[in-house]
Amino acid sequence: MGQPRNNPFQALLGLFMPRRCSACDQALMAFERSICTACLADLPRTRFHDDPANPVERIFHGRVRLEAASAFLRFERGGLVQHMLHRLKYRGDAEVGLELGRRMAEDAMHSPRFAQVNAALAVPLHRRKERQRGYNQSQLLVDGLREVWPLHDLGRGLLRTVRTSTQTKRGRTDRWDNVKAAFEVTGGERLRDAHVLLVDDVVTTGATLEGCARVLQEVPGVRVSVLTCACA
Numbered sequence: 001m002g003q004p005r006n007n008p009f010q011a012l013l014g015l016f017m018p019r020r021c022s023a024c025d026q027a028l029m030a031f032e033r034s035i036c037t038a039c040l041a042d043l044p045r046t047r048f049h050d051d052p053a054n055p056v057e058r059i060f061h062g063r064v065r066l067e068a069a070s071a072f073l074r075f076e077r078g079g080l081v082q083h084m085l086h087r088l089k090y091r092g093d094a095e096v097g098l099e100l101g102r103r104m105a106e107d108a109m110h111s112p113r114f115a116q117v118n119a120a121l122a123v124p125l126h127r128r129k130e131r132q133r134g135y136n137q138s139q140l141l142v143d144g145l146r147e148v149w150p151l152h153d154l155g156r157g158l159l160r161t162v163r164t165s166t167q168t169k170r171g172r173t174d175r176w177d178n179v180k181a182a183f184e185v186t187g188g189e190r191l192r193d194a195h196v197l198l199v200d201d202v203v204t205t206g207a208t209l210e211g212c213a214r215v216l217q218e219v220p221g222v223r224v225s226v227l228t229c230a231c232a
């Protein structure tokens with residue numbers, strides 16, 4: 001995976017070039033990790049975690065049964081969150097993914113609604129897309145999250161089998177079947193009886209997360225909760 005943190009060349013470069021905040025581009029202090037103290041204080045937290053009727057929960061109502069669903073931050077056009085997620089997805093900034101994962105964990109892990117979660121799983125990218133990008137941004141969030149929150153690693157418990165789903169001019173049911181068909185469970189035995197925290201970078205329509213949750217729930221005893229870094 002494209003994690004530059006142990007790269008000796010990067011470390012050497014760091015001696016000469018100041019590390020910069022992934023949100024505001026200001027130079028970081030030695031103790032800061034990827035996001036400066038001022039930006040961390042300014043992050044637009046949703047504070048949704050304890051609310052069973054929060055807007056992320058409502059996205060999934062009547063579609064798929066989830067134990068809990070929430071998002072860490074509010075996505076604002078042109079804001080800090082958009083900037084960081086852009087760096088994570090398109091600029092190879094693995095460090096900001098790890099840091100956001102750690103902060104997501106600190107934010108959500110003490111909520112009673114997430115207390116039962118015992119394993120974490122990233123929404124997969126199609127293999128070809130992951131190869132192009134060099135990493136799966138949601139897996140970086142999970143890696144950071146698990147540094148703080150002691151959840152089992154389900155590794156590649158899910159596989160994305162269809163690269164894109166054409167969702168135009170299809171009926172609702174039809175479209176959902178389509179999304180569900182895009183995922184396949186590979187880690188069936190490891191998943192058995194797990195309460196999975198399904199992690200993605202952003203939730204918008206919820207179709208991808210719904211597709212993942214539905215196939216996971218076909219494994220006996222599996223329960224699913226959802227946590228995303230941001231919600232639109």
Ligand SMILES: [Zn+2]
Binds near residue numbers: 021024025026036038
């Ligand atoms: Zn900053």
